[in-house]
Amino acid sequence: MDGFTDIREGGWVRHLPRRWIPYAILARFDRPIGAWLLFLPGLWAILLTSRGFFMGVWLTALFAVGSLVMRGAGCVVNDLWDRKMDRLVTRTAKRPLASGILKPVDALAFLAALLTLGLLILVQLDTTARWLGVLSLLPVTLYPLAKRVTWWPQVVLGFTFGWGALMGYAAGYGGLAWPVVPLYAAAIFWILGYDTIYAHQDREDDALIGVKSTARLFGAKTRPFLLVCYGATILLLAVAMAGAHLSIFGILALVLPTGLLVRQIYALDINNPELCLRLFKSNREVGLAVAAAILLGQVT
Numbered sequence: 001m002d003g004f005t006d007i008r009e010g011g012w013v014r015h016l017p018r019r020w021i022p023y024a025i026l027a028r029f030d031r032p033i034g035a036w037l038l039f040l041p042g043l044w045a046i047l048l049t050s051r052g053f054f055m056g057v058w059l060t061a062l063f064a065v066g067s068l069v070m071r072g073a074g075c076v077v078n079d080l081w082d083r084k085m086d087r088l089v090t091r092t093a094k095r096p097l098a099s100g101i102l103k104p105v106d107a108l109a110f111l112a113a114l115l116t117l118g119l120l121i122l123v124q125l126d127t128t129a130r131w132l133g134v135l136s137l138l139p140v141t142l143y144p145l146a147k148r149v150t151w152w153p154q155v156v157l158g159f160t161f162g163w164g165a166l167m168g169y170a171a172g173y174g175g176l177a178w179p180v181v182p183l184y185a186a187a188i189f190w191i192l193g194y195d196t197i198y199a200h201q202d203r204e205d206d207a208l209i210g211v212k213s214t215a216r217l218f219g220a221k222t223r224p225f226l227l228v229c230y231g232a233t234i235l236l237l238a239v240a241m242a243g244a245h246l247s248i249f250g251i252l253a254l255v256l257p258t259g260l261l262v263r264q265i266y267a268l269d270i271n272n273p274e275l276c277l278r279l280f281k282s283n284r285e286v287g288l289a290v291a292a293a294i295l296l297g298q299v300t
Contacts, residue, residue, distance in 0.1 A: 013029065
């Protein structure tokens, strides 16, 4: 694992003004996979509760921008908490706060700007979704602490990143109903699985500095653990779709994301950090395949 880092030189951010580049890297704007994974559970919920084409497009646009902004805010919070530990981990040592390129006061000012943008998006939603948006700040703030006190920080991330399922359902349906429960649970199990893969990148460094994770907890037994997580994801998605009275064709279409998840389990090599990162990123296609299945269930 020596020399592996998640900071990449170049990319579109190099065209930004020089002083903006560390902020773009801090918010991971150069690596949008996190924004995608935050956005997708909300997209599932919007499609599941569709109240018409134009409303669906409007909510999808709001959630897309909101996911980019709030994922950036979450990264700032995470890096503020973890800046000292990040210096000790090869993959994260070059992050702007860990390396000293940015100071905590700079990050706090940037965080305030991102949260202001998030608030402007949030007020476009109805009352239930607004309150859920406010409540989401609690798991966002607490997640970076989880790895210090529990072997299951990936579960906390599941509650955090899966929160979009609750907000998307409230925004699309005008409130909450029972199918949101299996939908949210499906998102949590999915995130628990893919973030365990992600955490294997840092498994050795985490052991040295005392950071806990499901990657360290399960180690060589990660494959059967993923089988449970991903199996629960598909089963719960099917329950949510059936509860929303989607057609059988949409439920059967879950065979595509199932195949993509099985491929991740088969290909996993926990000692290859580059492969773990690629498998983690492939969950964007999994999430989009789920969205397509839900859409098919709506239109057939």
